Amino acid sequence: GENVEQHPSTLSVQEGDSAVIKCTYSDSASNYFPWYKQELGKGPQLIIDIRSNVGEKKDQRIAVTLNKTAKHFSLHITETQPEDSAVYFCAASIRGGGADGLTFGKGTHLIIQP
Amino acid sequence: KAGVTQTPRYLIKTRGQQVTLSCSPISGHRSVSWYQQTPGQGLQFLFEYFSETQRNKGNFPGRFSGRQFSNSRSEMNVSTLELGDSALYLCASSQTGDSNQPQHFGDGTRLSIL
Numbered sequence: 370g371e372n373v374e375q376h377p378s379t380l381s382v383q384e385g386d387s388a389v390i391k392c393t394y395s396d397s398a399s400n401y402f403p404w405y406k407q408e409l410g411k412g413p414q415l416i417i418d419i420r421s422n423v424g425e426k427k428d429q430r431i432a433v434t435l436n437k438t439a440k441h442f443s444l445h446i447t448e449t450q451p452e453d454s455a456v457y458f459c460a461a462s463i464r465g466g467g468a469d470g471l472t473f474g475k476g477t478h479l480i481i482q483p
Numbered sequence: 484k485a486g487v488t489q490t491p492r493y494l495i496k497t498r499g500q501q502v503t504l505s506c507s508p509i510s511g512h513r514s515v516s517w518y519q520q521t522p523g524q525g526l527q528f529l530f531e532y533f534s535e536t537q538r539n540k541g542n543f544p545g546r547f548s549g550r551q552f553s554n555s556r557s558e559m560n561v562s563t564l565e566l567g568d569s570a571l572y573l574c575a576s577s578q579t580g581d582s583n584q585p586q587h588f589g590d591g592t593r594l595s596i597l
Contacts, residue, residue, distance in 0.1 A: 370542075403585060403586075405588070410590070411590050412487070412573050412588035412589050412590040412591050413526070413573070413588045414588070415585050415586070415587060415588075418585055458525075458526065460526075469539060470516065470528030470530075470531060470539055470541055471516075471518075471526075471528060471586065472528070473525055473526040473527075474525075475525045476525065
C-alpha cells in the first residue's frame, strides 16, 4: 500500500520568514495530494490540494509543488504569521474525494516565533 | 453552511465495552469516511461509506464497523474495547467521494479507554 513520509517533524521559524514542509510517497498511482492544518482541539482543515496533472498551485501565502518523477511534494508558506502555528499533514490517494482513503504523513509541528 | 458534526465530543469507556460514534456530514455530501488519530500511528483510514454501502476499508480488525443511513449520517461502532483503541476518531465528508472533491473533517470524538 501507499506510504507517505513527511519532514521535518518540528519546524520553528521567525515570524515573517518562509516555511517549507516536504513529503514523499511510494505509490506511483497516487494522483491527489492534499495538505491539512490541525489546530489544538480541532479536526484537520484542508488548506490546499494538488493533482498530478499540475506541477504547482498557489493560494495567497500558501503554495504546493509536485514532482511526480521523484514522488515528492512540498508545502511552502511565505510571510509566516503567529496564526500559522499548528500541525500540518500531507496526504496522498489515488483518486481523491474519499473513496480510496487518504494516506497521511506523520505531521509537522510548525512553530512561528514572534 | 454547517460543517461536519461529530457527537459526542468526548467519551470514556472501560475495556470490553462497546461504543457508537455519530457523524453528520455537510449538507449535500453523500460520502463519509472515518479515520483514527493516535500519537503513535498518526491518522489512519478506517472505512468509507456512500449511499449506505461500504466502498473501502482500511487495515483494522472486525471489531471496528460502521453504517450509513439514507440521510447520509453515519455511525461507527467499536466492540470489545481495548486500551489501544483510545484515540481521536475523525469523520470526513465529500460530495460523492470521487475525484476532484476534497474531504472536509469534523472536530472528532475523543475516546478514552480505562
